[in-house]
Amino acid sequence: MRSLRTRLLIAFALLSGVTAAAVAGAMYVQARNVILEKAQESAVRQFTDRVASMTVPDAGVLSDRESNGVIIYRGRTLSGGLRPSDIPLELRAKAATGVVAWQRVVRDGNAGVLMGLRLSDLEFYGARGLQDEQESISQLALLAWVIGIGSLVLGGFLAWLAANSVLRPVRELDAAARRLGEGDLTTRVQVRGTDELAGVAQTFNTTAAALEKQVADARRFVADVSHELRTPLAAMTAVTDVLDEEAPHLTEHAGKAASLVSQGTRDLTRLVNDLMEVSRFDSGTATLAVEDVDVAEAITATLRARRWSDVVTAFEPVTTRLDPRRLDVVVANLVGNALKHGSAPVSVALRGEPGWVVVEVADRGPGLDPQVLPQVFDRFYKADTARTRSEGSGLGLAIAWENARLHNGTITAGNRPDGGAVFTLRLPSGGSR
Structure with a gap:
C-alpha cells in the first residue's frame, strides 16, 4: 500500500x-x-x-x-x-x-x-x-512539449512542497504518539497556525497532559498506599514471627491457620515492597549506587543467601561497575522464576563479551509459549491465567527488566533449542549511568 x-x-x-x-x-x-x-x-x-x-x-x-x-x-x-x-x-x-x-x-x-x-x-x-x-x-509542438514537461516537473515540485507542509505535522504527531505509547508522558507537539492540523495537535497535547496527570495521580496513590502499609505490615510481621515460633505448640487447625497468616503476611509484604520499587521506577527516582563488582562472586552470594544450592553454575571471571543490590534483585527474580515455573536443573551462566556482561538463566521445563514472549516482562502478567493465586505477584520479571534498563542493559526471553526457557541479561561492562 x-x-x-x-x-x-x-x-x-x-x-x-x-x-x-x-x-x-x-x-x-x-x-x-x-x-x-x-x-x-x-x-x-x-x-x-x-x-x-x-x-x-x-x-x-x-x-x-x-x-x-x-x-x-x-x-x-x-x-x-x-x-x-x-x-x-x-x-x-x-x-x-x-x-x-x-x-x-x-x-x-x-x-x-x-x-x-x-x-x-x-x-x-x-x-x-x-x-x-x-x-x-x-x-x-516542441514548445508545447517543453511547457508540458516543465509543468509536470513544476507540479511535482509543488506537490512535494505541499506534501511536506501537510505531512510534517502528521509525522510529528506520529512520533509523539509513539513516544507517548512507550511511556514518555511528557511528550507534546508544537502547535503551528490555526488550521485543522493545529487543532489536532492541540487536542493531542490536551489529551497527553490529562493522561500524564491521571498516571501521576495513580502512581502517587500506589506509592502512598504502599508507604502507609509498611507500618502495619511491620507489626504484622512481628506477630507472625511469634506465631511461627508457637505453631508447633498449637493444635493442628490453629497451627495451620497460623501458617497461612504468616505466609499471607510475607506475600503481602513482598507485594508492597515490589509496588514501592515500581513506583520509584515510574517516578524516575530510582538511582544506581555503582561500584566495582566481581559479578561471579555477587551471583554466588545471591544463590547462597536464598539457599539455592541445586542451581548449576558456569562462571567466567568478570569484574565491572554496577549496582550490586540491583544485580541481586535481577538474578534472584530470574532464578526464582525458573525454579517455580521450569524444571530442574536450573543453570546460571556468566560470560564476558566485548562491551557486555552476559548472564543466562535457563531451565529444562516446557519453555515459553510464543504468544507469551512479547508480554513476559509486563507488570502483573502471568502466563497461566488459572494460576492467579500463585506465590508470585507478577511483578518480579518487570522489576528485573526495569533494573536492567536502569543499567542501560537489556533482558530477553526465549527458548532453548533442546527445550526449556532461557532469560539473557546483558549489562554494559563499561559502567552504568
Missing part, C-alpha cells in the same frame, strides 16, 4: 500533467489552425488575383505567371508545372461549380495547398507549399 506522501505526489503530478497537457494541446491546436488558415487564405487570395489577371489563355505568359499550377482548356493542358493527375478529383469537382476551391495535401512529407477555379471552358489550378508554416507548427 502506497504511503500518503506517494499518493499526494501522484495526485498532484497527474493533475498538473493533465492540466498542462490540456492547456498546451489546446494552444497548439488553436495556433496551428490559425497559421494554416491564414496561409490558406493568403494562397487563395493570390491565386484568385492571378486567375483574374489571366484574361487571355496565352500558354507562354501563363507558364511564366503560374509555374506551380496548370491551366486546362477543354481537357487539354495548356500551361503549368502541375500534372492533371496531381489534382484530386474532389478538387476538380468543387472547382467546376465556379467558386474557388482548395484542398490541403501532403506529398513526400511536405504539406501544401491546392487551389482550383473553373471559368467557362478554362480550369485554373495552383499549388503553394506550406514548408514555412510547417516549421512554425513544429516549433509550436
Whole structure:
C-alpha cells in the first residue's frame, strides 16, 4: 500500500500533467489552425488575383505567371508545372461549380495547398507549399512539449512542497504518539497556525497532559498506599514471627491457620515492597549506587543467601561497575522464576563479551509459549491465567527488566533449542549511568 506522501505526489503530478497537457494541446491546436488558415487564405487570395489577371489563355505568359499550377482548356493542358493527375478529383469537382476551391495535401512529407477555379471552358489550378508554416507548427509542438514537461516537473515540485507542509505535522504527531505509547508522558507537539492540523495537535497535547496527570495521580496513590502499609505490615510481621515460633505448640487447625497468616503476611509484604520499587521506577527516582563488582562472586552470594544450592553454575571471571543490590534483585527474580515455573536443573551462566556482561538463566521445563514472549516482562502478567493465586505477584520479571534498563542493559526471553526457557541479561561492562 502506497504511503500518503506517494499518493499526494501522484495526485498532484497527474493533475498538473493533465492540466498542462490540456492547456498546451489546446494552444497548439488553436495556433496551428490559425497559421494554416491564414496561409490558406493568403494562397487563395493570390491565386484568385492571378486567375483574374489571366484574361487571355496565352500558354507562354501563363507558364511564366503560374509555374506551380496548370491551366486546362477543354481537357487539354495548356500551361503549368502541375500534372492533371496531381489534382484530386474532389478538387476538380468543387472547382467546376465556379467558386474557388482548395484542398490541403501532403506529398513526400511536405504539406501544401491546392487551389482550383473553373471559368467557362478554362480550369485554373495552383499549388503553394506550406514548408514555412510547417516549421512554425513544429516549433509550436516542441514548445508545447517543453511547457508540458516543465509543468509536470513544476507540479511535482509543488506537490512535494505541499506534501511536506501537510505531512510534517502528521509525522510529528506520529512520533509523539509513539513516544507517548512507550511511556514518555511528557511528550507534546508544537502547535503551528490555526488550521485543522493545529487543532489536532492541540487536542493531542490536551489529551497527553490529562493522561500524564491521571498516571501521576495513580502512581502517587500506589506509592502512598504502599508507604502507609509498611507500618502495619511491620507489626504484622512481628506477630507472625511469634506465631511461627508457637505453631508447633498449637493444635493442628490453629497451627495451620497460623501458617497461612504468616505466609499471607510475607506475600503481602513482598507485594508492597515490589509496588514501592515500581513506583520509584515510574517516578524516575530510582538511582544506581555503582561500584566495582566481581559479578561471579555477587551471583554466588545471591544463590547462597536464598539457599539455592541445586542451581548449576558456569562462571567466567568478570569484574565491572554496577549496582550490586540491583544485580541481586535481577538474578534472584530470574532464578526464582525458573525454579517455580521450569524444571530442574536450573543453570546460571556468566560470560564476558566485548562491551557486555552476559548472564543466562535457563531451565529444562516446557519453555515459553510464543504468544507469551512479547508480554513476559509486563507488570502483573502471568502466563497461566488459572494460576492467579500463585506465590508470585507478577511483578518480579518487570522489576528485573526495569533494573536492567536502569543499567542501560537489556533482558530477553526465549527458548532453548533442546527445550526449556532461557532469560539473557546483558549489562554494559563499561559502567552504568
